[in-house]
Amino acid sequence: METVFRVNNLSKTYLTKQALKNVSLSLDSGKILGLLGPNGSGKTTLMKIAAGLLRQSSGDIIIAGNKPGLKTKSVVSYLPDISHLYKWMTIKDAIGFYKDFFPDFNIDKAKDMLGFMKLNEASKVTTLSKGEAEKLNLTLVLSRNAKLYIFDEPLGGIDPVAREKILDAILNNYREDSSMIISTHLVKDVERLFDDVAFISHGEVVLKGNAEELRLExxxxIDELYREVFQ
Ligand SMILES: Nc1ncnc2c1ncn2[C@@H]1O[C@H](COP(=O)(O)OP(=O)(O)OP(=O)(O)O)[C@@H](O)[C@H]1O
Ligand SMILES: [Mg+2]
Structure with missing residues (x-):
């Protein structure tokens, strides 16, 4: 099985703050990793390094055989924790923007997902509610045929019924030759997606493994384990 994501002894220091300390993790193709930890534990930092938006201070990171750069950016589909769309755009513009920018963007899939998300192409991005904006971002990120999908807290503003449907859609759309990393505080809701989990505390991985094995052991x-580890 191909390893899509591997970090080895990865550390990141911002000016004086050490956000990641010797993190080692790997993820095989076809797997979904839950990256779990309290506020400020380093999840977004790790995801931004994987997305090629930040550089590590030391250690190695390899994505589908390459160090982060243009090549990996073309195979990583990243959903940041804050919105990144231009204010003048309609949903249709945003779709067009993604299509122009990413050769692997699948416009038919995007249109299907918009219907599924009950979003209207003519709506302006600025008029969307918090949950609608998150649904649009998810649509854009999932409509790429990427190798690695990275979701930084994708579901915070989405209502519980829609959340379940979106989780099902993620599972249904998900291909054996791609992988996903998801950070979330909604551990209970999302844990059914995870093949692997990594608990991160103050920048260090304190527990990692196969989710089902951890549950049995x-x-x-995973939600109960999370509460035990971080109480
Ligand atoms: N640009 C920056 N400059 C200085 N410190 C930063 C910067 N970005 C993040 N940090 C610090 O690094 C640590 C890790 O932040 P990070 O955003 O990775 O945490 P997180 O696990 O994503 O938290 P949350 O669950 O709140 O999103 C925090 O202490 C944060 O204050
Ligand atoms: Mg974060």
Whole structure:
């Protein structure tokens, strides 16, 4: 099986703050990794390094065989934790923008997903509610045929019924030759997606493994384990 994502002894220091300390993790193709930890534990930092938006201070990172750069940016589909669309855009413009920018963007898939998300192409991005904007971002990121999907807290503003449907859609759209990293504080809702989990605390991985093995070993759900580790 191909390893899509691997970090080895990765550290990141911002000016004085050490946000990641010797993080080592890997993820095989076809797998979904839950990256879990409290506020400020380093999740976004790790995801931004993987997306090629930040550089590590030390250590190695390899994505589908390459160090972060133009090549990896073309195979990583990243959903940041804050919106990145221009204010003048309609949903249709945003779709066009993504299509021009990413050769792997699948416009038919995007249109299908807009219907599924109950979003109207004519709506202006600025008029969307928080949850609608998140649905649009998810649509854009999932409509690429990427190798690695990175979702930084994708579901915070989305109502519980829609959330379940979106999780199903992610599972259904998900291909064996791609992988996903998802950070979320909604551990209970999202844990059914995870093949692997990594718990991160103050920039260090404190527990990692196969989600099902951890559940069996500890006799707890990932959500219960999370509460135990971080209480
Ligand atoms: N640009 C920056 N300059 C200085 N410190 C930063 C910067 N970005 C993040 N940090 C610090 O690095 C640490 C890790 O931040 P990060 O955003 O990676 O955490 P997180 O796990 O994503 O948290 P949350 O769950 O709140 O999103 C925090 O202490 C944060 O204050
Ligand atoms: Mg974050």
């Amino acid at each position: 500890r006799g707890k759900s």
